[in-house]
Structure formats: C-alpha cells, structure tokens
Amino acid sequence: MPENFQTPRGTRDFLPEEMIRREAVINTVKKVFETYGFSPFETPAFENFELLAAKGSGGDAIKDQIYYFKDKSDRELGLRFDLTVPMARVVANNPQLPKPFKRYCIARAWRYEEIRKDRFREFWQCDVDTVGSSSMESDTEILAVAVDSLEALGFKKFCVKLNNRKILSALIDFVNAPEKKKYDVFRAIDKLDKFGEETVKDELKAAGLKPKQIRELFKFITIEGSPGEVIKKGEKILQSSIGSQGLEELKKIVELSKSYGFTDKIVIDFNLARGLDYYTGPIFEVVDMSGKNIGSLAGGGRYDDLIELFGGRPTPATGISLGIERIVEVMKQEKMVKLPKTNVKVFVANVNEEVKKDTIKIAQELRKNGISCQVDLMSRKISKQFEFADNLGVAFVLTVGPKEVKKNKFKLKDMKTGKEQELSLEEIIKKMTSER
Amino acid sequence: MPENFQTPRGTRDFLPEEMIRREAVINTVKKVFETYGFSPFETPAFENFELLAAKGSGGDAIKDQIYYFKDKSDRELGLRFDLTVPMARVVANNPQLPKPFKRYCIARAWRYEEIRKDRFREFWQCDVDTVGSSSMESDTEILAVAVDSLEALGFKKFCVKLNNRKILSALIDFVNAPEKKKYDVFRAIDKLDKFGEETVKDELKAAGLKPKQIRELFKFITIEGSPGEVIKKGEKILQSSIGSQGLEELKKIVELSKSYGFTDKIVIDFNLARGLDYYTGPIFEVVDMSGKNIGSLAGGGRYDDLIELFGGRPTPATGISLGIERIVEVMKQEKMVKLPKTNVKVFVANVNEEVKKDTIKIAQELRKNGISCQVDLMSRKISKQFEFADNLGVAFVLTVGPKEVKKNKFKLKDMKTGKEQELSLEEIIKKMTSER
Numbered sequence: 001m002p003e004n005f006q007t008p009r010g011t012r013d014f015l016p017e018e019m020i021r022r023e024a025v026i027n028t029v030k031k032v033f034e035t036y037g038f039s040p041f042e043t044p045a046f047e048n049f050e051l052l053a054a055k056g057s058g059g060d061a062i063k064d065q066i067y068y069f070k071d072k073s074d075r076e077l078g079l080r081f082d083l084t085v086p087m088a089r090v091v092a093n094n095p096q097l098p099k100p101f102k103r104y105c106i107a108r109a110w111r112y113e114e115i116r117k118d119r120f121r122e123f124w125q126c127d128v129d130t131v132g133s134s135s136m137e138s139d140t141e142i143l144a145v146a147v148d149s150l151e152a153l154g155f156k157k158f159c160v161k162l163n164n165r166k167i168l169s170a171l172i173d174f175v176n177a178p179e180k181k182k183y184d185v186f187r188a189i190d191k192l193d194k195f196g197e198e199t200v201k202d203e204l205k206a207a208g209l210k211p212k213q214i215r216e217l218f219k220f221i222t223i224e225g226s227p228g229e230v231i232k233k234g235e236k237i238l239q240s241s242i243g244s245q246g247l248e249e250l251k252k253i254v255e256l257s258k259s260y261g262f263t264d265k266i267v268i269d270f271n272l273a274r275g276l277d278y279y280t281g282p283i284f285e286v287v288d289m290s291g292k293n294i295g296s297l298a299g300g301g302r303y304d305d306l307i308e309l310f311g312g313r314p315t316p317a318t319g320i321s322l323g324i325e326r327i328v329e330v331m332k333q334e335k336m337v338k339l340p341k342t343n344v345k346v347f348v349a350n351v352n353e354e355v356k357k358d359t360i361k362i363a364q365e366l367r368k369n370g371i372s373c374q375v376d377l378m379s380r381k382i383s384k385q386f387e388f389a390d391n392l393g394v395a396f397v398l399t400v401g402p403k404e405v406k407k408n409k410f411k412l413k414d415m416k417t418g419k420e421q422e423l424s425l426e427e428i429i430k431k432m433t434s435e436r
Numbered sequence: 437m438p439e440n441f442q443t444p445r446g447t448r449d450f451l452p453e454e455m456i457r458r459e460a461v462i463n464t465v466k467k468v469f470e471t472y473g474f475s476p477f478e479t480p481a482f483e484n485f486e487l488l489a490a491k492g493s494g495g496d497a498i499k500d501q502i503y504y505f506k507d508k509s510d511r512e513l514g515l516r517f518d519l520t521v522p523m524a525r526v527v528a529n530n531p532q533l534p535k536p537f538k539r540y541c542i543a544r545a546w547r548y549e550e551i552r553k554d555r556f557r558e559f560w561q562c563d564v565d566t567v568g569s570s571s572m573e574s575d576t577e578i579l580a581v582a583v584d585s586l587e588a589l590g591f592k593k594f595c596v597k598l599n600n601r602k603i604l605s606a607l608i609d610f611v612n613a614p615e616k617k618k619y620d621v622f623r624a625i626d627k628l629d630k631f632g633e634e635t636v637k638d639e640l641k642a643a644g645l646k647p648k649q650i651r652e653l654f655k656f657i658t659i660e661g662s663p664g665e666v667i668k669k670g671e672k673i674l675q676s677s678i679g680s681q682g683l684e685e686l687k688k689i690v691e692l693s694k695s696y697g698f699t700d701k702i703v704i705d706f707n708l709a710r711g712l713d714y715y716t717g718p719i720f721e722v723v724d725m726s727g728k729n730i731g732s733l734a735g736g737g738r739y740d741d742l743i744e745l746f747g748g749r750p751t752p753a754t755g756i757s758l759g760i761e762r763i764v765e766v767m768k769q770e771k772m773v774k775l776p777k778t779n780v781k782v783f784v785a786n787v788n789e790e791v792k793k794d795t796i797k798i799a800q801e802l803r804k805n806g807i808s809c810q811v812d813l814m815s816r817k818i819s820k821q822f823e824f825a826d827n828l829g830v831a832f833v834l835t836v837g838p839k840e841v842k843k844n845k846f847k848l849k850d851m852k853t854g855k856e857q858e859l860s861l862e863e864i865i866k867k868m869t870s871e872r
Contacts (some may be wrong), residue, residue, distance in 0.1 A: 004486035005525055005747050008513055011482070016475030016539060023476055035803040037780040037810035039452030040459055044558050045481055045515075045544060046447070046503075050440035067482075067513075069505030070679050072548055077444055077503075090449050091442055098827050100813045103452060108481060112508055122480050133813040137792075139814065203708075259796035300662070311441050344473040356573075360695035367471040367584070374473035377536045377569040377577065391534050 010121025011115075015340050022124075024339055025328050026106055029149045033104040034203035035115050036145050038128050041103035043086035045110075049076035054103030055160045057085045065211045067110050079110040083127045084306070084319070091131050092312025099132025099315075106324065118329055129305070129319030136252040139282050139318045143253070144260040146286055146298045146320045153327065157289040158297060160265045162227075163272040164250055165279045165301070167234065171220055171270075177211040183277055185209070189221055190273035211370055221271040227254045229274040230268040265391060280304040284320065294330050341393030345432060346373040346385060351401035360399045362410075362425060371432045373398075390415060398428060446549075446557025449858030453777050458560075460775055461764050462542055465562060465585040472581050474564050477539040480824060481546075485512035492714050492745035493521045503546050515546040519563045520742070521715045524796035527567050528748025535568025535751075542760065554765055560634045567743070572685055575738060575754045576692040582722055582734045582756045583698045589763065590772045593725040594733060596701045598663075599708040600686055601715045601737070602668065605677030607656055607706075611649040613863065621645070621711055625657055626709035663690045666704040685718055708822040716740040720756065730766050734758045756784040777829030782809040785821040787837035795836045798846075799862060809834075826851060834864060 007013055009254045014022065030040075052058045052066060059082060067079040080086055091101060106126045112113045113121060119199055128145055130138040150158060168189070172182050188203035197218070204214045234247050250268060257263040274283045277290075281302030288294035300320030307315040331337050344412065346366060350359040359375050366373045374392070376385050382399070389397050399411045412428055413420045443449055450458065466476075488494045488502060494517060495660040503515040516522055519541045527537060542562045549557060563781060564581055566574040579596055586594060604625070608618050624639035633654070640650050659669045667690075670683050686704060693699040710719045717738030724730035736756030743751040767773050795811050802809045810828070812821050818835070825833045835847045848864055849856045859867065 004484040005490075006484070006529065007480055008482055008484050009509075009511065011480035013480070013522075014478040015526070015530070015533070016477055017474040017480055031806070032803075034779050034808045037808055038707060039779060040455040041452055042450040042455055044443055044447035044449070046444055046558075047545070048440040048442070048444050054441075064508070067505060069503060071445070072500070072501065073445075075445065086449075087438065092450070094451070097451070098824060102810070110481070112781070122482075130813060135813055136814060137796075137811075138813045141811075144800075231812075256793075256796070260800060304818070335685065342469050357692075359694040360573075360692070364580075364696060370471060372470045372473055374538070375573075375577075377566065377571055377574045378549060379571060388534060406767040 005016055006284065008121075009114045012120060012122070016080065020338050020341070020343060021332065022328055024337060025153060025324065025331065026126075028105065029322060029324075030104070030168040031281050032145060032149045032152050033128050036102075036128075036141065036148075038102045038104040038322070040143070040262065041087070041090075041105050042107065043080070043083075043090060043105075046077045046079050047089070049078045051089055051310070052078045052081065052085065054310065065112055067112055081105060081111050083125050084129070084232050084303075087127070087129060087131075088306045088310050088312075088317070089340055090309040090336060091307050091315060091317075095134060095313055097131075098288060100138065101131040103131075118326065120325070124324050126322040126324040127319060128322075129317060131317040132315055132317075134316035136282070137256060137283075138251055139249075140260060140301065142320050143257070143284060144262060146284075146300075146322065147260075149322060150297060150327075153331065154219050155288065155290075155297065158265065159267045159287055160262065161267050161269040161272045161285045161287055161365075162250055162253060162282060163268065163270055163284075163430060164246035164282050164303050165247030166242050166249070166281060167238065167270065168246075168273060170238045170240045170246060171217065173240060173313050174220075174238055174243070175209070175212055175216045177207075177217075179232045181207045181209075185217075185273065186273040188276065189217075189271050192221065192271040205253040223270055227263075227266050227268045234268075234270065244358050246281070248329050253282060256348065270412070274299060274301055276303075278303045278306050278309075286320075288330075289313055292330075292334070294326075296323060297327060324419070340395070344374050344392060344394050346396045346398055346412070347385065347389035347392070347394045348373050348375050348398045348400060349382055350376060350388065351382050351399065355400050355405060358405045362398070362400060365425060366429065369433055371429065396432075439743075444557075446551045448556060448558070454783045456777070456779060457773060457775050458764055460590060460764075460773060461760065461767065464588050465758060465760075466540070466542065466583060468585045469586050470566075470786060472577065473539075473586075474538045474540040474581070474717060477523070477526075477541050478518070478543065479519075479526060479541075481544065483513050483515045483522060483525070485514045487568075487746070488514045488517065488521065488697075490746065492742050501548055517547050518545050519543060519561050519757075520739075521566070523542055523563070523565060523567075524742045524746050524753070527743050527744040527753075528750060531749055533567075536574065537567040538565070539567075540564040554718050554762065556761070560760050562758040562760040563755055564758075567753040568751055568841070569754075570740065570752035572688040573692060575685075575720075576689050576696060578736065578754055578756050579689070579696060579720060580696040582736075582758065583696075583701060584718075585758060586722065586733060586763075587723065589767065591724065591733065593727075594701065595703045595723055595725050596698065596760075597703050597705040597721045597723055598686055598689060598718060599704070599706055599720075600682035600718050601676065602678050602682030602685070602717060603706065604675065604682075604709060605651065606674045606676045606682060609676060610656075610674055610679070611645070611652045612769065613643075613649055613653075617643045621653075621709060622709040625707050626711065628657065628707040635710075654756055661707055663699075663702050663704045666706070668708065670704075682717070689718060710735060712736055712746060714739045714742050718754070722756075728770070730762075731757060731764060776831070780808050780810050780828060780830050782807060782832045782834055783821065783825035783828070784809050784811050784834050784836060785818055787818050787835065789815065791836050791838055791841060794841045798834070798861060801863065802868070805865050805869055806866065832868075835851055840849045 053062050070362045184207040192200050279301040283301035286298040302318040304316040348363045363375045397413045408424045409422050620643040715737040719737030722734040738754040740752040784799045799811045833849045840846045844860045845858050
C-alpha cells in the first residue's frame with residue numbers, strides 16, 4: 001500500500017470503539033454545559049491568516065506553527081489553532097449578540113508542532129466561555145462548570161488553582177522588574193511546579209532580574225496556606241491599587257464558590273501564571289491530585305481586552321478549556337469508563353434464509369422502539385452470526401426460526417451471562433426498553 | 437474592522453440559535469442510524485494529497501477543486517472533499533475490521549467551488565455506509581435508514597428513485613455506444629429530469645452518439661410504470677448477462693423493501709445515473725415530492741471497487757449521503773421544526789444583590805436535576821433580568837427574593853402564557869423534569 005494512503009502525520013482515525021468512548025465523554029460534558037445555560041456554537045475550520053496572526057491572537061510567529069495556505073484567489077488562510085480566537089472574532093463582528101453571551105464549543109483545532117506522546121497536530125478542544133460580564137460571578141460559574149464536568153466524568157481528587165494576572169503585574173512593580181520583561185517573568189514563574197526552583201531562577205536571571213529581585217519574588221510566589229491565609233499574606237506584601245484589586249477578585253471568587261459548593265477544592269497559587277499573553281484578570285488551572293502524575297485537566301482565565309483587539313467594542317470575557325484529549329486518555333488508562341464496545345444492543349439472528357423477511361420485520365419493530373440492532377447481511381450460518389455478534393460486543397442475540405415466528409416465542413441470549421430466555425417480541429421490547 | 441477579521445469566503449459561523457437547530461436535526465438522524473446498528477466514526481480533516489487525487493477518488497483534476505497545502509516538511513496535503521474517500525482508506529488500511537463494517541459520519545468537508553445560494557466551501561456531510569456485504573440486503577437496509585431518517589425529521593412526501601450502473605452499462609452495449617464515452621453518457625442521462633430532453637440529446641450528440649443510438653437510448657430511459665412493470669419492460673430490452681444481473685438486483689431490493697415497509701416509495705428510474713464514477717451497482721436518490729421544488733434529499737449507491745483501488749482487499753460497499761445542509765435549509769423554510777431559540781429552560785432572577793447566593797444555590801439545585809438554567813451575571817435590576825430572559829427565549833423565569841427564600845415559595849412565570857404560579861423549589865423541579 002502506498003505510504004501516502006495512510007493518515008497524514010500527527011493525525012488519527014477514530015474507529016467506532018474509540019469514537020463511542022469519545023462521544024460518551026463529550027456528551028457528558030455537553031450536558032453539564034447546557035444545565036449551566038451555555039449554548040453550542042461553531043466557526044469555520046480555517047480563518048483568514050490576518051486574524052490568526054493578529055496581536056492578541058497568534059502574533060507574527062504563528063505562521064510556522066499553523067497549517068497555512070492560500071485559496072485560488074491568493075487569499076491567505078490558516079487552520080484555526082484554538083477556539084478562543086474565532087469566538088472573539090464572532091463576538092467582535094456581532095455586537096447585537098445579547099450579553100452575557102454564554103457559549104461552548106467542542107471541536108477540532110490544528111497546530112503544526114513536534115509530535116509527542118499524547119500530542120497531535122489535529123486535536124479536539126473543549127471550551128466554555130462567558131462574554132460580556134466583568135463580574136467575578138462569571139469566573140466562579142465557569143469554575144463551577146469545570147468542577148461539575150470533571151465530577152460527572154468520574155474524577156474525584158483534583159484542585160482548582162487560582163491566581164490573578166493583576167497580582168502578577170503588581171508583583172512585577174513590587175520587585176521593580178522591567179515592565180517589558182513581564183511576560184518572560186510570567187512564563188518563568190509558571191514553571192515552578194513542573195521544573196522546580198533552579199529552572200525558574202535561571203530563567204528569571206536570563207530575563208534580567210537581579211538576585212535580590214528574584215529573592216523577593218520567590219518569597220511571594222511560594223506563599224502557602226488556606227485561601228484565606230494566602231490572600232491575607234499577599235495583602236501584606238502587595239499594597240498597590242492593582243495588587244489589591246487582584247486579591248479582592250480572588251476573595252470574591254472564594255466567597256462565591258461557597259454557593260456553588262467547591263470551596264474545598266480551591267488553592268490560591270501565586271506561581272500559577274498560564275502561558276498565553278491575553279489574560280487580564282483571574283487565571284485558573286484544574287489539576288489532578290490522585291497522585292497518578294496526570295497533571296492539568298483544565299485551564300483558563302479572564303481576557304477582557306481580546307475582543308476589542310479584534311475590532312469589537314470593549315467586552316470583558318472569561319472562560320476555561322477542558323483538556324479533552326488528556327481527559328479521554330486518562331479515563332481510558334484508569335478504566336474510569338465502562339463502555340460497551342458498540343452502541344448495538346441486539347443482534348437479530350436468522351436460522352435460515354426462509355425467515356429472513358421475518359427477521360427484518362422483527363428488527364424493524366425493535367428499531368421503532370428505539371432499540372439498536374443489526375441483522376445478518378452476509379448470508380452467514382447461524383453459528384457464524386453468533387460469532388460475529390459476540391465479536392461486535394452486543395449484549396443480546398435474538399434467534400428467529402420458522403417455529404419461533406409461528407409461536408411468537410423467541411430465544412433471547414444474554415451474551416455476558418450466557419443465559420437464554422424464551423420471550424414474545426412484546427416481552428423482548430419491554431425488557432430492552434426498561435433496561436436503558 | 438479589517439475585512440480579514442470576517443469569516444473566510446464561502447464559510448459560515450453558526451450562532452447558538454442556528455446551532456441548536458442543526459444539532460436537533462443531526463441528533464434525530466444519529467438516533468435512527470444507531471437503531472440500525474451503525475456506529476460513529478471520524479477521520480482527519482485533511483488527507484495526503486496523493487489519496488485525494490488517486491484514481492477512483494478525486495483524480496488529477498481535483499487539485500483545483502480542493503484546499504491544497506503543504507506542511508513544513510513539504511508533504512502535500514488537502515482538506516477532504518467528501519467522507520467516502522477517507523472511509524475507504526481506513527477500511528483498506530484496517531483489514532482486521534469485522535465485516536460488515538457499518539459506520540456513519542456527520543462531519544465537515546471542503547470544496548473550493550463557485551459560491552452559490554446554499555452552496556458553501558465548507559459544508560457538512562452525513563454519510564451512512566455498509567462495507568463488506570455484497571448482498572442487496574445491505575442496499576435495502578441503507579435505503580430503509582434514509583427513509584426512516586427523513587420521516588423522523590418530518591418529511592412526508594418523497595420517493596426513492598432506483599437504478600443500477602449495471603443496467604446503464606448494458607444499455608451502452610445495447611445501443612453500441614463507445615465504452616470510453618460511458619461516463620459522459622451517464623452524466624448526460626442524469627440531466628433528464630432537471631434540464632429536459634433537448635439538453636440531454638445535445639450532450640449525447642457531443643459524446644459521439646448517432647441519432648439512432650440516441651433514439652434507442654431514450655426509449656429505454658423513459659420507461660415508466662410501477663417498479664414491477666418497469667423492470668419487466670427493461671428485461672425485454674436488455675437481455676445481456678450484465679443487464680439481467682442489474683435488473684435482478686433491483687427486483688431483490690423491491691422485494692426486500694416490503695419487509696422494511698417502504699415499497700410504496702420506490703420508483704425505478706432508468707435515467708438516474710448519479711455523477712460519481714465509482715458506483716458499480718444499484719444507485720439511489722431520494723427526491724422530495726411535496727411540489728415545493730426542493731429536489732434531492734439524499735443520494736448514494738454501491739461502490740464495490742473503491743476500497744481495492746486504495747490498496748485494500750476486494751471489499752464490496754454501499755452507502756447513502758443525506759443532504760444535511762439542504763435538509764436543514766428546507767426544514768427552516770418550511771417551518772418543519774418548532775425549536776426553542778435556546779436550550780436554556782429557566783432564568784433564575786434575583787430581586788436584589790443580597791439574595792444572590794440563594795439564587796446561585798437554587799440554580800445549582802435545578803442543574804443537579806438536569807434542568808438548564810441561567811442566573812444574572814451583569815448585576816442587572818430585576819426588570820432588566822426579565823427582559824434578558826425574554827430575549828434569550830427561556831420558557832420560565834423563577835424569581836428569588838428574601839421573602840421567597842424564607843417561605844420556600846417562588847414565583848414561576850411561564851413566559852409564553854404570562855401566567856404565574858407560586859411553588860416550592862421541590863414542586864418547580866418536579867414540574868420541570870416531568871415536562872421534558
């Protein structure tokens with residue numbers, strides 16, 4: 001077979017068994033998003049390159065990291081690298097959208113990156129955002145959605161790390177670090193949990209910070225304790241207006257989280273910085289704590305300037321992205337979902353070709369009642385039909401023969417237990433529909 | 437706003453109202469597909485160009501009709517132009533897949549084409565295919581799935597047009613037309629219903645057919661009557677082995693359709709040819725008959741050679757594609773779906789900021805019971821909250837005030853009728869969950 005008849009490098013096919021699992025995960029989080037009043041929303045797979053490379057978006061360097069192409073009229077295009085930039089474009093273009101605009105989007109994005117285990121060039125993202133509200137109520141609600149989603153999927157031990165870009169900016173001022181090195185400092189700080197003190201100190205030094213500045217900075221970013229304690233200690237150090245504002249926002253989130261019921265999961269972590277430049281307020285990361293080295297499950301924050309950067313009116317916004325690819329992987333490894341291999345519930349087997357029509361009629365009756373079933377399409381012998389059904393992973397096989405049709409009594413075999421029952425079609429339908 | 441901050445030409449954004457409608461349509465057909473035992477399945481958005489341009493796939497000319505690009509390692513890629521070619525690749529690459537392999541795929545494809553009303557460069561396709569079975573039982577089942585899907589969506593008057601590429605090939609022999617002009621003749625014939633006799637005759641002449649050949653051909657392709665009559669008349673004319681085989685296959689489909697219950701919808705139409713070259717057996721088209729000039733709703737056929745062309749073992753296959761974009765458009769125009777503007781059921785309004793926490797707690801209770809709701813995130817006055825809720829299109833507004841919380845009696849306003857009820861939270865939950 002020609003090599004080029006394979007999937008392109010960094011992409012995957014999803015065969016039914018894998019797809020059924022992914023759909024189960026996606027449907028679970030969709031249901032949670034919808035109970036919180038978020039609506040589905042889609043944008044094109046590709047965008048005009050100018051948008052992807054705009055300030056606040058991917059920037060100039062993005063061309064090397066995306067799939068870039070031109071259409072036949074020489075328009076510059078690129079596959080979207082995330083779901084936030086297209087959403088911000090839509091909001092900028094549609095000022096009539098009532099606010100708050102609450103949307104979710106579970107869809108593909110593409111990045112031309114080094115391929116590693118669990119990192120692909122085509123991947124799914126799962127974003128939920130609230131646009132138009134500057135209130136901490138939105139941020140808290142976004143966190144509640146993430147917590148509820150993960151719990152609905154079966155995650156039990158995880159924490160919600162919180163920080164605020166305003167606090168980090170105040171910290172830059174406090175240690176007298178150069179404003180233009182701000183994002184370098186943020187990126188260095190963010191590595192503390194993953195790479196340890198030495199790496200961070202080296203990077204801070206490289207960013208031009210002096211030992212004294214690094215010491216002061218470390219004193220702050222390593223503050224530990226309950227959310228109340230951490231905020232109190234922070235207030236003693238950062239007394240600038242911007243710093244107080246950031247701390248005040250975190251206080252509000254902690255307070256509001258009580259109504260949502262996830263206060264026990266909050267950890268204020270001043271070394272959380274998040275990689276993206278566009279955050280302006282609270283930033284968050286949901287981290288697995290099961291001790292299984294799973295890491296981050298979700299991340300996000302407030303980005304009040306992005307929509308204006310894309311030509312829209314000044315519009316505050318906040319959101320979170322669930323790491324859906326990692327979540328699916330972890331759930332598979334940890335066997336957190338017990339999913340059937342197939343959505344097909346019953347295989348309706350025929351003992352010979354003469355009863356084929358009856359078999360089809362019975363299958364149609366099951367289908368009318370919403371029961372997923374298959375019939376033989378290969379003119380196989382009954383034993384081979386059972387083999388196929390077993391291989392497919394169906395829960396039941398119903399056998400149709402001339403006698404069975406006459407009596408309206410069919411053998412229904414439970415493929416897990418091996419037990420057989422003799423039931424009328426009506427009884428079978430009742431059993432199948434009540435079981436769901 | 438810069439022009440390039442708009443959607444790329446030929447693509448669309450789907451705002452929530454539109455998305456909710458599309459999802460309702462997609463979920464309806466998915467449910468039907470699954471009752472027939474078809475499984476979900478996905479492939480990458482782009483493929484290696486060599487595959488897209490392969491024989492049996494898009495051919496050499498495809499480069500001008502697709503979004504073509506190279507990755508940074510100069511690999512030639514292209515956005516997929518349909519869902520059949522990637523599926524055939526997957527089956528060719530995975531000979532271990534149990535047969536029949538029954539999959540559906542509802543996903544995007546892209547073509548760089550002239551933009552017309554209802555024709556976009558990014559569009560959704562909705563395919564359902566059975567791979568591995570050469571039996572007419574598969575073709576009949578595929579047709580039953582299409583019929584059931586359309587009926588589930590509310591379509592009432594439509595017919596299933598049937599023909600067979602074997603019959604058309606026999607016809608080419610019968611009128612002594614040159615074999616290498618076969619596909620030109622097919623494409624000409626296919627235009628009869630849409631463009632009339634003159635156009636077809638002109639195209640047949642251009643394909644090199646003589647007046648006598650054209651007359652003979654027309655006598656055959658204009659045969660009318662019940663399926664039984666049309667087949668009988670066809671048998672009298674086409675007596676070659678390949679012709680008889682094609683007619684025999686159609687007879688079987690008509691016979692089997694009785695068990696599925698859609699025989700009354702079948703029209704044998706010898707001028708149905710379908711555009712694609714890869715069909716090898718029965719071909720079908722589902723056509724709206726409501727008299728509203730809606731045209732084709734679905735189309736497909738058998739393609740027994742495609743998977744082998746892609747390097748797989750010889751593997752028969754048949755499938756149909758629902759014209760999902762057109763279906764959504766028609767359903768919108770004809771008001772066939774009465775969908776709410778929003779998935780949000782209840783807006784939980786707060787009379788002042790003091791009861792905000794209670795409001796959130798009540799919302800969380802509703803959500804735990806699977807009821808979709810929103811709370812105010814904009815610190816709006818109660819009257820403005822009602823205005824927003826009305827605009828959003830929610831069915832109910834629940835008002836939370838200090839007295840209401842104390843008594844556990846809340847006003848629930850039905851936004852359609854304007855009627856208000858005083859209910860406890862438990863009663864509200866009961867009402868909302870029983871109503872679904």
